[in-house]
Amino acid sequence: MSPAQQAREGTTAPAADPAADRNPTPDTDVVALLMAQHGQIRNLFDEVEQSSGDARRDAFRRLVRMLAVHETAEEEVVHPYVKRAADGGDDIVADRLGEEKLAKQALSALEDIDPEDEVFLPRLLSLRRDVMQHARAEERYEFSQLRRLNDPGRLASMAKAVKAAEATAPTHPHPGVESGAKNAALGPLAAVVDRTRDAVRKAMGKDG
Known part of the structure; x- marks a missing residue:
């Protein structure tokens, strides 16, 4: 049936929902990107x-x-945007930062153990449980808030910024330091963190 016939018969198809056609990908959506990283x-x-x-x-x-x-x-x-834009953002971010601090401490301790040492695998499995629990909390409480804000343009710009951060992020996390500003005060990683922050600001804009 042609569109004209549909109109005459009163069977014109409803207008397409733009949101229904949107298929988030890691290249265009920060939630999809971070979820893919969880899988990695x-x-x-x-x-x-x-x-x-x-x-x-x-x-x-x-x-x-x-x-x-x-x-x-x-x-x-992600954290700065959730903190200022989401309902209960301060508490959501504070909880995630606490989890990240504990995971960093465990990861740093694990780095000092030879992977063939008999204590390595049990500690790795403990770290895995903590990291996966943290990932589930992010998905439930933080990523869901990003979705609820329903701002595809912002999610795309954040994905771009995360990719920029990936290129310059430190290879070793500092326990107890959960912000770039504080991290920059630390010796060996100061230049790397500065580049990470600069890349993020360039990708998101001065006010991003």
Whole structure:
């Protein structure tokens, strides 16, 4: 039936819902990007657990970097926006920062243990439980707020900024430091953190 016939018969199809056609991808949506990173983190934990020797050491180094990149990006891009824009944002972010601090402490302690040491795997599994619990809390309380704000343009600009942060994020997190401003005061990583902050501001704009 042609559109004209549909109109005459009163069967004109309803207008398409633009939101229904929107298919968030990691390139255009920060929630999709961070969810994809959660999947990468789970896969890296699997790889570390299931490997041994140099392969385990390499997988663990990549896991450490991925965790550092992910958390730094969230601290620089996601937390500040949720804190100022979402209902109950202060409490949501405070809880996530507390979880991140504990995970960083456990990760830093694990870095000092040889991956072939008998205590390594039990501690890795404990870290995995904490990290995955933290990821679920992010998805439930923080990412859901981002979705509720329903601002595709903002989510796209944040995805761009997270990708910019990934390129310069530190490879080792500092326990007890959950903001770029404080992190910049620390010695070896100061230049890296400065580049991360600059990249984020450039990607999101001065007021991003």
